[in-house]
Amino acid sequence: MNIIDPSRPSATEDVWLKAAYDVLTESGVEAVKIMPLAKRLGLTRTSFYWHFKDRDALLEAMIRHWEDTNTGNLVTRCNAYAENIFEAIFNLFDCWLDDGLFDSRLDLAIRNWARNDPGLQTRLDQADARRKDAMMGMFQRFGFDAAEAEIRALTMIYTQIGYISMQVTESREERFARMPGYVEVFTGRKPADADIERFVARHRMSAP
Structure with missing residues (x-):
């Protein structure tokens, strides 16, 4: 019974x-x-x-979720198959269009929390280093040398952190329409129409 x-x-x-x-x-x-x-x-x-067990265990579970979701998914998208650097960047951009892959609100909350928590700041620094290494590796796979790959990776990181910390308000369509331009800025090269069309088709939206 x-x-x-x-x-x-x-x-x-x-x-x-x-x-x-x-x-x-x-x-x-x-x-x-x-x-x-x-x-x-x-x-x-x-x-x-x-x-x-206690409040600390709950907080730890939230931190692990952030590490697994935001950093884990970002690294996975950077390592995803791509025919060229444009497709590789568009793979990463999936994170900025899908909250299930990368939660910007959670990232901001973690960064604010870490300001007063040295232990969490250490984990945040480690996460940022993983993200940077993944982005650098993405560029280096397509012929960019280490120094240039680092600068371009940092440019993407600082741009996204700026979006998050400034809590930029824009529609999905507005952000989507700017992405081909961002790819050109981040790579120094203009993506082909075919690269853009594949990205558009994946997200089932109209071409910018």
Whole structure:
């Protein structure tokens, strides 16, 4: 006979993480606390401990999610098959069009959090180094020397961080329309119509 434990939560670990994410991106890490999260979800404080040892464990889970999602997906897109540097850059640009690949709100929240958390700042520096290495490798695969690859990679990184930190507001269509121009700026070469058309077709949008 199965005995139902009334303290067992109906919410999953992902539900707690989503609530913590919402608070983190809205109000910062200081606002991520167990009791307010429980009230937000209509659950008991006790139910939290079915999934996490303590608040630090919840925060660590959010950091790991950021590392796996934002940095992990960015590196994967940089390493994806491409026939030329233009297709390689467009592969990376998938991250800027799909929040499932790269969550800009989470990236901003992590950067703000790291300002007052030396341990997280170290992990952020490591993540940025992984991103830079992946972008440099992408350029070097297509004949750019190391020095030029580094400058072009940094240009892309600083541009994206600028988008994030300035919280630039533009429609998906506006950003999409600028991307061929950004590819030309980042590579120093103009992409062919065929490269643009493949990217457009993948996202099922009209050509800019």
